[in-house]
Amino acid sequence: MEMRAMKTDVAATGHEQPNPGHIMQTATAFWASKVLLTAVEFDLFTVLGEQALTADQLGDQLNLHPRGRYDFLDSLVAGGFLQRDGDGVEGRYHNTADTGTFLNKNSPAYIGGMPEMMNARLFGFWNHLGEALRTGQPQNEIKHTGKPIFEEIYADQAKLGQFLEAMTGFQAGNFMMLAEKFDFTKYKTVSDIGGALGLLSRIVGQRHPHLALTTFDLPPVAPQAQQRIDEAGMTDRIKVVAGDFFADALPKADVITLGNVLHDWNLERKKVLIKKAYDALPEGGALIAIENLIDDARRENLFGLLMSLNMLIELGDGFDYTGANFKDWCSEIGFKRFEIIPLAGPTSAAVAYK
Numbered sequence: 052m053e054m055r056a057m058k059t060d061v062a063a064t065g066h067e068q069p070n071p072g073h074i075m076q077t078a079t080a081f082w083a084s085k086v087l088l089t090a091v092e093f094d095l096f097t098v099l100g101e102q103a104l105t106a107d108q109l110g111d112q113l114n115l116h117p118r119g120r121y122d123f124l125d126s127l128v129a130g131g132f133l134q135r136d137g138d139g140v141e142g143r144y145h146n147t148a149d150t151g152t153f154l155n156k157n158s159p160a161y162i163g164g165m166p167e168m169m170n171a172r173l174f175g176f177w178n179h180l181g182e183a184l185r186t187g188q189p190q191n192e193i194k195h196t197g198k199p200i201f202e203e204i205y206a207d208q209a210k211l212g213q214f215l216e217a218m219t220g221f222q223a224g225n226f227m228m229l230a231e232k233f234d235f236t237k238y239k240t241v242s243d244i245g246g247a248l249g250l251l252s253r254i255v256g257q258r259h260p261h262l263a264l265t266t267f268d269l270p271p272v273a274p275q276a277q278q279r280i281d282e283a284g285m286t287d288r289i290k291v292v293a294g295d296f297f298a299d300a301l302p303k304a305d306v307i308t309l310g311n312v313l314h315d316w317n318l319e320r321k322k323v324l325i326k327k328a329y330d331a332l333p334e335g336g337a338l339i340a341i342e343n344l345i346d347d348a349r350r351e352n353l354f355g356l357l358m359s360l361n362m363l364i365e366l367g368d369g370f371d372y373t374g375a376n377f378k379d380w381c382s383e384i385g386f387k388r389f390e391i392i393p394l395a396g397p398t399s400a401a402v403a404y405k
């Protein structure tokens with residue numbers, strides 16, 4: 052009754068009627084998500100490549116049962132991930148500009164690593180969000196082994212590769228924008244800490260030929276980073292250093308970057324890393340955290356807030372944070388000046404100057 056009275060009031064005042072659309076759209080969002088993730092899992096966008104195929108031609112190549120072929124492919128059309136010329140059995144499906152560029156494995160701009168990992172790991176783990184919220188405990192591979200997450204993932208070569216590829220797809224656009232928007236001309240050296248496959252160093256190094264760069268990560272990651280750097284022809288420009296950022300000092304540089312690193316850890320460990328970065332910088336040097344910084348009022352950056360829940364699922368006590376949090380932690384340690392540089396979509400660079 053109360054609900055009905057409220058609705059009438061809204062109508063009487065001429066304000067917008069309550070509408071269940073947004074609720075239902077979000078409640079069913081995992082359907083749309085799973086369709087896209089499954090298409091990536093089946094490598095549909097690569098199989099399609101430059102071709103335009105009928106549902107039966109594509110369905111045969113992907114080994115799809117006839118029952119789901121049209122529903123699956125037409126959901127991708129309606130979702131904006133495929134285009135179709137014609138209708139019915141004659142209709143021919145082809146990639147959109149976006150899927151042909153970013154989800155075709157033969158394209159140099161492929162970013163399917165992140166959807167692949169979302170599908171293989173996170174989709175299932177997020178089914179246990181409720182348990183994570185009740186217990187504060189991670190819900191991934193370490194739920195039962197209790198091992199540190201990177202030790203667990205990196206013990207398995209396939210998972211190591213999948214994780215590193217996923218990181219690459221996630222940050223490429225941000226690193227390109229950082230290379231444009233941050234004034235690297237004042238500095239000579241950059242150390243990227245937790246640098247994974249050395250993507251930041253490769254992108255920033257290509258854009259700023261005067262810089263000498265170091266990418267620092269755990270020992271199992273180093274050979275893969277070295278391979279990517281060699282392939283990019285940047286062996287002389289980027290040094291790969293293997294180490295543990297909690298056990299070892301960070302390689303000294305004028306600029307220290309931490310891409311999606313601080314959010315992996317609890318507050319105590321975040322502060323340890325910020326202090327180590329401070330110690331590795333000269334006066335006037337800059338620490339840059341590239342993360343999905345949550346807006347200070349915690350009302351707007353939905354992706355940043357969801358990323359923080361993802362850290363609960365993956366690490367338990369790791370969490371994302373606001374620009375104001377970053378400034379507070381860094382001031383405590385001695386940094387003097389701060390700046391936030393918006394990057395792609397929900398990501399920003401939080402900069403602290405020593």
Ligand SMILES: C[S@@+](CC[C@H](N)C(=O)[O-])C[C@H]1O[C@@H](n2cnc3c(N)ncnc32)[C@H](O)[C@@H]1O
Pocket residue numbers: 201218219221222244245246247248267268269272294295296297309310311312315
């Ligand atoms: C979430 S990934 C971010 C990768 C990359 N910076 C980016 O922005 O995409 C975190 C990185 O930290 C590295 N890492 C984790 N623990 C580490 C440690 N103790 N010492 C050095 N690197 C570590 C991981 O191997 C991984 O590459």
